[in-house]
Amino acid sequence: MTPLSLYIHLPWCIRKCPYCDFNSHEVRDEVPEDRYVDALIADLESELPRVWGRRIESVFLGGGTPSLFSPEALDRLFSALRARLPWRPDMEVTLEANPGTTDAQRFRGYREAGVNRLSIGIQSFDDGQLRRLGRIHGANEAREAFAAARSAGFDNINLDLMFGLPEQSVQSALGDLAQALALGPEHLSWYQLTLEPNTRFAAEPPILPEEDTVWDMQETGQGRLAEGGYTQYEVSAYARPDRECRHNLNYWRFGDYLGLGAGAHGKISLPGEERILRRWKLRQPRQYMEAALTGDAASGECTLTREELVFEFVLNATRLTRGVDTKLFTARTGLDPDALEPMRRRAIESGLLHDDSARMAPTATGRRFLNDLQALFLADPRGTP
Structure with missing residues (x-):
């Protein structure tokens, strides 16, 4: 879990x-x-x-x-x-x-x-x-x-x-x-x-x-x-x-977190439903308190898509100096490691990511130009990563 x-x-x-x-x-x-x-x-x-x-x-x-x-x-x-x-x-x-x-x-x-x-x-x-x-x-x-x-x-x-x-x-x-x-x-x-x-x-x-x-x-x-x-x-x-x-x-390793309070965000894995859910709460404290005390204080929720899972995992993992074990990608997202390709290969060829199949870790250049590294894993507007 x-x-x-x-x-x-x-x-x-x-x-x-x-x-x-x-x-x-x-x-x-x-x-x-x-x-x-x-x-x-x-x-x-x-x-x-x-x-x-x-x-x-x-x-x-x-x-x-x-x-x-x-x-x-x-x-x-x-x-x-x-x-x-x-x-x-x-x-x-x-x-x-x-x-x-x-x-x-x-x-x-x-x-x-x-x-x-x-x-x-x-x-x-x-x-x-x-x-x-x-x-x-x-x-x-x-x-x-x-x-x-x-x-x-x-x-x-x-x-x-x-x-x-x-x-x-x-x-x-x-x-x-x-x-x-x-x-x-x-x-x-x-x-x-x-x-x-x-x-x-x-x-x-x-x-x-x-x-x-x-x-x-x-x-x-x-x-x-x-x-x-x-x-x-x-x-x-x-x-x-x-x-x-x-x-x-836990955030950077794409763990789950429950968000309580005005404007708080949460990310929860639901294995039985094979999906990962994001929920966020009403921002204004007065509205939040009234809603929480009478029912549900959520302002919205969504299920993360395949493309969002890939990008959000990389967005967090590459913030870590040593990165993360590649196996963690499947453990946290439920996706096959192939979902990271060919973006991962482009990042390696650009000198932003170490060429290590067992670990996803930014190079010194990748840490300095982190936004450029992360942008390589954004979904293409045509619908493919």
């Missing part, structure tokens, strides 16, 4: 960042956490027939700013989830948290509730950049949040950090990275700022560094991360040994 993870979306934040294209909503009065937790539990109830008896391998609470929810609310939610689906004994439970919304006591409460991994949204240690990015915290608050998490007993922490920020120099980007490394997190998500559609930055673009400057940031930074003992195992993910994010690895 394909591994099953659980993604829970908590959509509220104090302030919407100008670069953010996630389904997040500014808090007007206070977070309706009791009603929302009730809705999440009801949402799971409606999904149970599709996943009944399957074990949850990991849980990830994303947002928004999940750390706006109290430890008591999460404890109630986790108790309800465990009562309905078995959890892996040593399961990874990740909570996204932002500096300015947490303290040591709150972190201790999250640990007691069952959270054992934190992902703290730092983005930069430059106060000027943090203001440009619309963040509610400063550099000192970021360092204090990390220290508070450590004092609460967390020994598995990810830091989110960006580079390629408005008018940023290579020296400034590497300075941010050096400060993150000095804290000694187990995991770093270090990625380039991009201007996404339907964001304030897309409507009012800031001045970003030149492409060659950004490449210098990335190439030099990757060397610093390697020197610091962090292995790049995915496009923007770096970890110390055995500290890779299990939840995200």
Whole structure:
């Protein structure tokens, strides 16, 4: 059976960042956490027939700013989830948290509730950049949040950090990275700022560094991360040994995941029906809560076609530095390996994919030009891959 993870979306934040294209909503009065937790539990109830008896391998609470929810609310939610689906004994439970919304006591409460991994949204240690990015915290608050998490007993922490920020120099980007490394997190998500559609930055673009400057940031930074003992195992993910994010690895290996919460997406294999189903939930929190509490909060669903299965598998697998075992393609999609040909052969001939029948892994060139590699596996408009 394909591994099953659980993604829970908590959509509220104090302030919407100008670069953010996630389904997040500014808090007007206070977070309706009791009603929302009730809705999440009801949402799971409606999904149970599709996943009944399957074990949850990991849980990830994303947002928004999940750390706006109290430890008591999460404890109630986790108790309800465990009562309905078995959890892996040593399961990874990740909570996204932002500096300015947490303290040591709150972190201790999250640990007691069952959270054992934190992902703290730092983005930069430059106060000027943090203001440009619309963040509610400063550099000192970021360092204090990390220290508070450590004092609460967390020994598995990810830091989110960006580079390629408005008018940023290579020296400034590497300075941010050096400060993150000095804290000694187990995991770093270090990625380039991009201007996404339907964001304030897309409507009012800031001045970003030149492409060659950004490449210098990335190439030099990757060397610093390697020197610091962090292995790049995915496009923007770096970890110390055995500290890779299990939840995200399940995505990239085309595992299943159940999506609960406003705007959450899910992918579920239905072996008895020989199909893979995608479902997504209503985006507006108020509509989502009303629908979940009275029936089904789904906004839509579809069965993945053969062409979509091929492309989505490759889209995820090629993000991993080492790629995946070729046998995983059939195990996860139900398709014969021949479905990857001749696109795979073109990728090999283009120098973007290693010529290895046992493993699908991008070359160094393929990692640099990942979009070009993935595009080779898109369906032809005439209906054939």
